[in-house]
Amino acid sequence: MKKSNIRNARIKTAMVYIVSLIGIVWSLFPIYWMLKSSLTPNSEMYGINPSLLPSKITLEHYKQLFTQTVFMRYFLNSLYVAVFSTVVALVLSILASYAMTRLNFRGRNFMRKSVLFAYLLPTAVLFIPMYIMISRIGLGDNKNSLIIVYQTFIIPYCCYMLMSYFTAIPKSMEEAAFIDGCSHLQALMxxxxxxxxxxxxxxxxxxxxLSWNEYLYALVLTTSASQQTVTIGxxxxxxxxxxxxGLIMCSSVIASIPAVVLYMMAQRFMVSGLAAGGVKQ
Structure with missing residues (x-):
């Protein structure tokens, strides 16, 4: 009986390792193929039977990308739009989420439900009215219009996520601050x-x-290379x-760098933040 249990435990462990290995390969292979293709010469890339390992490595695609295209303009435009969209969305979402979880006012429940509805609304439904609105306010073919439009799907997402987290924070901690004379804004900060x-x-x-990967609004609202983002590029x-x-793969490698760096930084921050933690009751 004991040997049978040991055997079953070993089988389960082996299955876990096998499934995990399949998942890792499944997830990492597209990234590997992107990197490999960006370094593969055209003569080998367009062959009948491409190999898993390139027989020759070249940086010609990267050289062509930086010297013969305006891809870096697209890259900087995306960075500008993504950073400002994130900052604006965070400020508005934090204030809105705190109000909807801590303050009592008429229509609060309706607003909470509207946030989820707005988040689930497909982007394709809104791009025509958004195009009309942006054209009428004179921001056509302007990357700043993307910062405005992106709030329609970033803010609902941020509010939906932050409301659930703010709700888990004990109100007693803020009540102690109110006794000391803090306002709601000071308690929030x-x-x-x-x-x-x-x-x-x-x-x-x-x-x-979300803003870095967005394609439809960027395609509709910007037309010139000086205003378009990396997804359009x-x-x-x-x-x-x-x-x-060659250009598609090497530009994809460059375009993935900001997101990868941000995820690495956020991971370290989340670990330190969770380790420091807050006092919960």
Whole structure:
């Protein structure tokens, strides 16, 4: 009986390792293929049977990307739009989420439900009215219009996530601050935000990713290369049915760097924030 239990435990452990290994390979293989293709010469890339390992490594695609295209303009535009969209969304979402979880006012429950509805609303439903609105206020073909429009889906997401976290913070901690003479805004800044720092890091990371990866609004609202974002720049390396895979892959590698760095920074911040923790009751 004991040997049977040991055998079953070993089988379960082996199955866990096998499934985990399959999941890791499944997740990392596209990243490997992107990196590999960005360093593979065209003569080998367009071969009939491409190999898993390149026989020759070249930086020609990166050289062409930086010297013969305006991809870095797209990159800087995306960085500008993503950073400002994230900052604006975080400020508004923190204030709105705190109000909807701590303050009592008429229509609070309706607003809480509206946040979820706005988050679930498909982007394709709104891009026509958004285009009309942006055109009428004179921001057509302007990357600043993307910062305004992106709030329609970033703020609902941030509010939905932050409300659940603010609700878990004991009100007694703020009540102690109110006794000492703090206002709601001071309690938010000095009590709630330090405790909610891990959650805010997560929300900021996903908000940045949402704006960085957005394609439809960027395609509709910007038309010139000086205003377009990185997603439009990558899709521009396709002419009719011809795909310039070298440029597509190396530009994808460059475009993934900010998100990867941000996720690494947020992970360290979340670990330190959770370790420091807040006092919960």
């Amino acid at each position: 000095k009590i709630v935000l330090p405790i909610a720092a891990p959650s805010i890091a997560v929300v900021a990371t996903f908000a940045f990713t 990558i899709s521009g390396f396709r002419y009719s049915d011809n795909y310039i895979w």
